[in-house]
Amino acid sequence: MTGKLTARNIVLGGRVQGVGYRPFVHRIAGRFGLAGDVSNTAGQVLIHVEGASDAIARFETALITDAPGLARPKVLSSTPYAPRHAADFVIRKSTSATAGDAHVPPDLFCCPDCLAEIQSPSERRYRYPFCNCTQCGPRYTIIRDLPYDRVNTAMDRFEMCPACRAEYEDPFDRRFHAQPLACPDCGPELTFVANGNQCVGNEPALSATLDCLRDGVIVAVKGIGGYHLVCDASSDAAVMRLRARKVRPDKPLAVMFPQSGADGLDMLRAYVRLTAEEAAACLDPARPIVLAARRPDSSLSTALAQGLSELGVFLPYSPLHHLLLEGFGGPLVATSGNISGEPVITEIADAQSRLADVADAFLHHDRPILRPADDTVMRVISGVPRLLRAGRGQAPLELYLSHPLPEPVIAVGGHLKNSVALGWGQRVVVSSHIGDLDSPHARDAFARMIEDVQALHHVRARHVVCDNHAGYASTKWARGSGLPVTEIGHHVAHASALAGEYPDMQRWLTFTWDGTGLGDHGSIWGGEAFLGAPGDWRRVASVRPFHQLGGDRAAREPWRSASALLWEAGLQWMPPVERAALAKEAWQKRVGTVQTSSIGRLFDAAACLVMGLSETSYEGQAAMMMEAAAKPQPGATAFPIKRDEDGLLVIDWADVLPALMDKTRSVETRAGLFHEGLAQALVSQVLMLQDGNGFDAVGLTGGVFQNKVLSERVVALLAERDIPAFQHRQVPTNDGGLAFGQIVEFAALRQDAAV
Numbered sequence: 180m181t182g183k184l185t186a187r188n189i190v191l192g193g194r195v196q197g198v199g200y201r202p203f204v205h206r207i208a209g210r211f212g213l214a215g216d217v218s219n220t221a222g223q224v225l226i227h228v229e230g231a232s233d234a235i236a237r238f239e240t241a242l243i244t245d246a247p248g249l250a251r252p253k254v255l256s257s258t259p260y261a262p263r264h265a266a267d268f269v270i271r272k273s274t275s276a277t278a279g280d281a282h283v284p285p286d287l288f289c290c291p292d293c294l295a296e297i298q299s300p301s302e303r304r305y306r307y308p309f310c311n312c313t314q315c316g317p318r319y320t321i322i323r324d325l326p327y328d329r330v331n332t333a334m335d336r337f338e339m340c341p342a343c344r345a346e347y348e349d350p351f352d353r354r355f356h357a358q359p360l361a362c363p364d365c366g367p368e369l370t371f372v373a374n375g376n377q378c379v380g381n382e383p384a385l386s387a388t389l390d391c392l393r394d395g396v397i398v399a400v401k402g403i404g405g406y407h408l409v410c411d412a413s414s415d416a417a418v419m420r421l422r423a424r425k426v427r428p429d430k431p432l433a434v435m436f437p438q439s440g441a442d443g444l445d446m447l448r449a450y451v452r453l454t455a456e457e458a459a460a461c462l463d464p465a466r467p468i469v470l471a472a473r474r475p476d477s478s479l480s481t482a483l484a485q486g487l488s489e490l491g492v493f494l495p496y497s498p499l500h501h502l503l504l505e506g507f508g509g510p511l512v513a514t515s516g517n518i519s520g521e522p523v524i525t526e527i528a529d530a531q532s533r534l535a536d537v538a539d540a541f542l543h544h545d546r547p548i549l550r551p552a553d554d555t556v557m558r559v560i561s562g563v564p565r566l567l568r569a570g571r572g573q574a575p576l577e578l579y580l581s582h583p584l585p586e587p588v589i590a591v592g593g594h595l596k597n598s599v600a601l602g603w604g605q606r607v608v609v610s611s612h613i614g615d616l617d618s619p620h621a622r623d624a625f626a627r628m629i630e631d632v633q634a635l636h637h638v639r640a641r642h643v644v645c646d647n648h649a650g651y652a653s654t655k656w657a658r659g660s661g662l663p664v665t666e667i668g669h670h671v672a673h674a675s676a677l678a679g680e681y682p683d684m685q686r687w688l689t690f691t692w693d694g695t696g697l698g699d700h701g702s703i704w705g706g707e708a709f710l711g712a713p714g715d716w717r718r719v720a721s722v723r724p725f726h727q728l729g730g731d732r733a734a735r736e737p738w739r740s741a742s743a744l745l746w747e748a749g750l751q752w753m754p755p756v757e758r759a760a761l762a763k764e765a766w767q768k769r770v771g772t773v774q775t776s777s778i779g780r781l782f783d784a785a786a787c788l789v790m791g792l793s794e795t796s797y798e799g800q801a802a803m804m805m806e807a808a809a810k811p812q813p814g815a816t817a818f819p820i821k822r823d824e825d826g827l828l829v830i831d832w833a834d835v836l837p838a839l840m841d842k843t844r845s846v847e848t849r850a851g852l853f854h855e856g857l858a859q860a861l862v863s864q865v866l867m868l869q870d871g872n873g874f875d876a877v878g879l880t881g882g883v884f885q886n887k888v889l890s891e892r893v894v895a896l897l898a899e900r901d902i903p904a905f906q907h908r909q910v911p912t913n914d915g916g917l918a919f920g921q922i923v924e925f926a927a928l929r930q931d932a933a934v
């Protein structure tokens with residue numbers, strides 16, 4: 180060594196665990212001839228380094244610039260320290276988690292090195308379904324506690340064989356300290372079960388599964404974050420059987436394709452049209468399901484996404500999925516193994532009993548899944564991939580607040596598409612998608628997730644934030660939790676979720692369009708716009724309210740919304756259902772009706788009037804079918820805007836109804852007119868509110884903005900007028916983003932109270 184011996188202590192935060200960061204530090208210390216040690220604490224990497232000061236400086240730079248691809252290191256502190264005259268550089272055992280600064284790494288897709296290994300007959304992990312290394316493999320779904328060490332994961336039950344241990348302990352091996360590391364001799368194994376017969380062993384189980392799939396059989400396959408129901412995506416019979424058994428007549432089914440070609444997307448491109456952004460989204464490290472336009476000539480079953488032009492597609496992400504897809508040689512349906520809307524099933528016994536009527540066969544493995552992580556879903560809107568569901572590979576989402584919270588808080592989200600969030604200091608961690616909270620199973624999973632997110636981060640919430648709807652299971656849980664409760668209005672939470680993603684923006688005009696959320700005086704909102712910022716929102720625009728017939732049933736029966744609009748407008752109409760006269764009488768007497776300003780229900784009504792859709796089988800179906808049908812109608816006029824007695828600017832839908840019912844025009848034209856009229860109406864509201872209200876940006880949030888046609892048209896119309904519009908980039912625009920918004924709003928309210 181040249182120069183005087185100096186030493187520094189360096190602390191790094193960010194994503195530095197579960198991504199091969201400590202071995203990397205060890206390697207670069209070697210490269211610069213430095214001594215010392217590196218260790219993990221809860222969420223941080225601590226380095227003591229000794230050597231010449233210029234070498235240490237270059238080492239510090241390399242800690243960031245040369246970091247492994249999946250790491251996101253941040254230097255938290257770097258201080259001079261007394262040299263210990265260490266002989267070499269070592270990796271120390273982790274110290275146990277103390278403070279709540281742990282970062283849980285997400286599950287990672289099978290890296291190219293591991294993929295090459297499972298395809299190479301000379302490797303000892305040839306065709307091994309659980310191959311992984313420091314750059315890939317499960318994390319979030321197998322971590323029991325932090326720090327991230329093998330004893331704290333679901334892999335602790337597997338004793339490493341001598342060959343694996345040698346790799347684990349060799350600093351120059353790519354499996355050095357790879358916690359889930361395993362091989363055919365010592366790691367997890369597949370078991371195939373059908374008709375009461377069991378077949379243990381990776382190769383026999385795989386080949387039995389492939390035989391089943393080729394015969395059109397439905398197999399429940401245990402993956403990374405839960406089970407999939409898998410069948411041949413080109414077989415109408417198999418797909419229809421799956422639909423009938425899952426009691427899922429219409430809801431789209433995701434399709435997984437074998438990875439092929441230079442970027443892995445060749446086969447996928449033969450079935451769907453991918454834009455550059457959609458291709459990039461397919462290759463995102465989360466390997467999400469991406470919505471893409473299906474090719475009309477594709478040989479896939481038409482029953483996969485009836486009435487829709489897009490298909491959810493994705494690549495295999497674990498070695499097991501690669502082996503299955505390669506073995507099958509074509510696209511496979513891979514839809515969540517759950518009961519309608521519930522969390523994805525993770526336990527073998529649960530799968531065997533609860534999926535018994537759906538799957539003919541089961542492919543299990545014995546690596547436990549400690550928490551569910553459904554597949555992540557993305558849709559590219561305005562050129563940016565937007566999360567529709569945050570799950571495997573994305574969860575837990577990590578976000579930051581611009582001001583620290585006074586105390587740790589748990590936000591319990593909404594009722595549908597539920598996820599929960601834990602906030603403390605300036606950090607917010609959002610759980611994976613849990614599901615709809617209609618069943619006891621779902622509510623159990625929800626309660627477990629609340630406990631889990633606190634235990635994992637060693638943070639105990641002292642306050643709970645929830646929706647203001649008393650009927651939501653999440654609100655009921657909050658009220659029974661024993662903690663102080665703050666209720667946040669549904670649409671205010673949406674607006675704050677968006678604002679929380681763009682902390683530099685001071686003042687917003689935010690449109691929170693969705694299907695349903697509780698408003699004032701027991702009314703249901705869903706077409707509102709708010710002016711202001713978190714902690715200080717004022718409702719300034721809405722939709723002309725109407726009396727929705729049948730309460731919650733309206734969402735599944737579009738004829739109810741259509742009838743309400745037509746009757747409200749004084750038009751003659753009898754819905755195409757048996758009990759029409761009775762329904763009209765109930766509506767006139769306001770029996771079982773609720774006042775609403777929901778854009779979601781407007782979409783329902785339009786789908787009934789334009790397409791004759793009177794019943795649906797899944798949430799959002801009417802709007803999705805309208806979107807799929809819509810042909811651009813740039814010349815269409817806006818829905819008129821009127822000012823109501825409270826000074827709110829309301830969108831009036833009445834004048835548009837005759838055009839929607841005009842059968843001399845095609846379904847495509849009318850669906851297009853509806854989208855264009857709404858987009859123009861939103862822009863009219865923006866322009867009318869511009870005077871005297873001063874806002875920096877227009878925000879678009881709420882489930883309605885999952886609609887790409889509508890969102891992109893609004894953004895384009897605003898761009899023509901140089902008005903910036905923002906949508907979510909980090910949390911879902913649907914109710915999956917509510918929990919984050921609840922925390923942002925709570926933080927702002929507390930901040931204001933403290934001033």
Ligand SMILES: [Zn+2]
Nearest residue numbers: 290293312315
């Ligand atoms: Zn790997």
Ligand SMILES: [Zn+2]
Nearest residue numbers: 340343362365
């Ligand atoms: Zn081994």
